[in-house]
Amino acid sequence: MSYLGVRASRLLQMLLLLQNRGRLTSADLARELEVARRTVLRDIDALTQAGLPMVVYPGHRGGIELGFNYRTRLTGLAADEAEAVGVLLARPQEALAAVGLADAARRASRKLLESLPDQVRERAILAADRFRFLPDTAGDDDPRIPAVAQAVREHRIVRLHAHQSSERLVHPVALVWSRDGWNLEDARAAGELVPLATWGDVNISSRTFAFQVPPLGRRPAGKPRARAGRA
Numbered sequence: 001m002s003y004l005g006v007r008a009s010r011l012l013q014m015l016l017l018l019q020n021r022g023r024l025t026s027a028d029l030a031r032e033l034e035v036a037r038r039t040v041l042r043d044i045d046a047l048t049q050a051g052l053p054m055v056v057y058p059g060h061r062g063g064i065e066l067g068f069n070y071r072t073r074l075t076g077l078a079a080d081e082a083e084a085v086g087v088l089l090a091r092p093q094e095a096l097a098a099v100g101l102a103d104a105a106r107r108a109s110r111k112l113l114e115s116l117p118d119q120v121r122e123r124a125i126l127a128a129d130r131f132r133f134l135p136d137t138a139g140d141d142d143p144r145i146p147a148v149a150q151a152v153r154e155h156r157i158v159r160l161h162a163h164q165s166s167e168r169l170v171h172p173v174a175l176v177w178s179r180d181g182w183n184l185e186d187a188r189a190a191g192e193l194v195p196l197a198t199w200g201d202v203n204i205s206s207r208t209f210a211f212q213v214p215p216l217g218r219r220p221a222g223k224p225r226a227r228a229g230r231a
Contacts, residue, residue: 007043010035017114020117020121025062029064044056054066082121082127083124083126086128087127089109089112089124098145098182099145142182151172152173152175154208155208156204156205156206157171157205160184160199160202162201163203164200166200169188170194171187171209172186172187173186173187173211184199
């Protein structure tokens with residue numbers, strides 16, 4: 001993540017901390033955000049200049065808070081929904097790690113928890129402690145998965161069974177997880193799902209393909225192949 005991206009992420013988390021916990025000292029914020037106090041003070045200045053109602057109280061009992069009841073909250077969650085959120089956020093996400101999104105998922109989880117109202121957040125945290133998951137120590141460290149994930153993001157042409165007689169050219173538009181593992185969705189074959197076990201050696205081309213993402217919820221579900229063949 002770039003410097004600007006890291007700072008934007010930190011500023012958002014600071015706002016969520018202040019809106020949910022009320023007045024905090026610069027030391028409190030520095031500890032939560034894992035930065036120096038001078039960094040917190042610079043961030044407070046930046047938020048003030050951006051027009052946000054940052055109120056700073058000096059002295060021993062002072063601190064920093066959001067003025068004018070400035071709030072952005074996720075509301076309307078029932079008790080069981082709050083528990084479900086807590087368990088979902090606590091569950092190890094090996095699939096996200098496989099496509100390089102584990103760190104982003106952890107940051108998003110913290111922000112989502114901080115955005116919840118106090119009682120909802122407490123119930124979610126309690127549920128995460130009551131219903132826990134042990135991570136899969138084996139994991140899925142296949143280097144082809146993050147490589148193909150990047151090809152999906154950049155619409156790059158991929159060759160399966162590269163440099164072999166059975167080489168197949170595919171246009172990967174998605175990676176689909178099933179109980180049997182990862183599948184590649186090939187737009188060149190009408191959305192056919194190609195299982196990871198049939199990929200062979202993978203070559204990511206510098207060439208891209210044109211693809212228009214269907215409207216949300218309208219993409220047809222592909223069917224896995226038993227094996228990969230020629231294009």
